Amino acid sequence: MSGATFVLNGRSVPFKLGQFILDAARDNGIQIPTLCYLKGLSPSGACRICLVEVKGARSLMAACSTPVAPEMDVATDSPRVHEARRLNTELLLSAGRHDCLLCEANGDCGLQELAYRYKVDGSFFPRNEDVYPVEDINPFIVRDFSRCILCGRCVQACNQLVVNRAISHGYRGKDSKIVTGGDNPYHQSDCVFCGQCVEVCPTGALTEKKMRGLGRPWETKRIRTTCPYCGVGCQMWLHVKDDRIVKVTAVEGAAPNDGRLCVKGRFGYDFIYSEERLKTPLIRENGQFREASWDEALNLVASKFTEVIEKHGPDAIAGVSCARSINEDSYQMQKLFRAVFKTNNIDHCART
Ligand code: SF4
Ligand code: SF4
Ligand code: SF4
Structure with a gap:
């Protein structure tokens, strides 16, 4: 159905058949905020941040999982939409322990960004006082369950993007958490430490252990390069502060890896600074x-x-x-x- 249109914030715009509101809006230059959405994967609608108003619908709809219909009338920035996003951000903040000053994600956190945008300070609801133990026993990844918003991006990335199937949703209600098989720590599970879950985590729930305390996002510059480890030639960003690599992430939308890296490419850069490195034959x-x-x-x-x-x-x-x-x-x-x-x-x- 080429030439189909719908109404987006009062303007008639085109869309492709089968597109969800979120993607059609982005194609038309309107960014709808998200936390759980992962491009190219089936939408989960878990975080309820991308809510939009559809004329005639009783409740607000999740833009990531609602298909566009011809002549549908969608408002992405109405007061009702803002209020819902503000409330959901309040709920997410109050459900965890979010002490941004101490968090490695400070300055690069989807939840923090939303709190700033919708003027939320997390005081509207009583805070969940539970503090979950931090798992930092492995050499690469720190898991801080108190900062997890259960968006499910890590599970989707592990199962659908890199297909390692190491983690899933576990338990129920207030005990809900992301678990490995048997709820063991990563190093005693099927996890291969590719770090894809860290890459997609929108908060400080999953962070790179080696970069702790080495640099805030605004202090580092990103330099694009090709992974030196093998002939695949994965594209990566080096996050560099004072001429020192503090972390490595994958380049999205670039062949051959399209946002993925393996454990060597993502975490194996310490050798550059090793005192034992051979420099002469x-x-x-x-x-x-x-x-x-x-x-x-x-x-x-x-x-x-x-x-x-x-x-x-x-x-x-x-x-x-x-x-x-x-x-x-x-x-x-x-x-x-x-x-x-x-x-x-x-x-x-x-x-x-
Ligand atoms: S996860 Fe985000 S909101 Fe929570 S403490 Fe870290 S930076 Fe702040
Ligand atoms: S590091 Fe890789 S294998 Fe391990 S849980 Fe994360 S995505 Fe899955
Ligand atoms: S660990 Fe991160 S990506 Fe996974 S569910 Fe929690 S917040 Fe989302």
């Missing part, structure tokens, strides 16, 4: 290593290869390229073996 002599120049080391390797080939022929040597090299390096290595050494003894460690 080492040559072993009499059982001891000594530092050498690159020229000396490369000449030694070349002379050894030449010696073996002259004595035993080119098939006496073999090469295994590293999965952590970039594709171009692996390509050059097979060229070196086939075209220069004249042997097909070349393989890649991903096949072992």
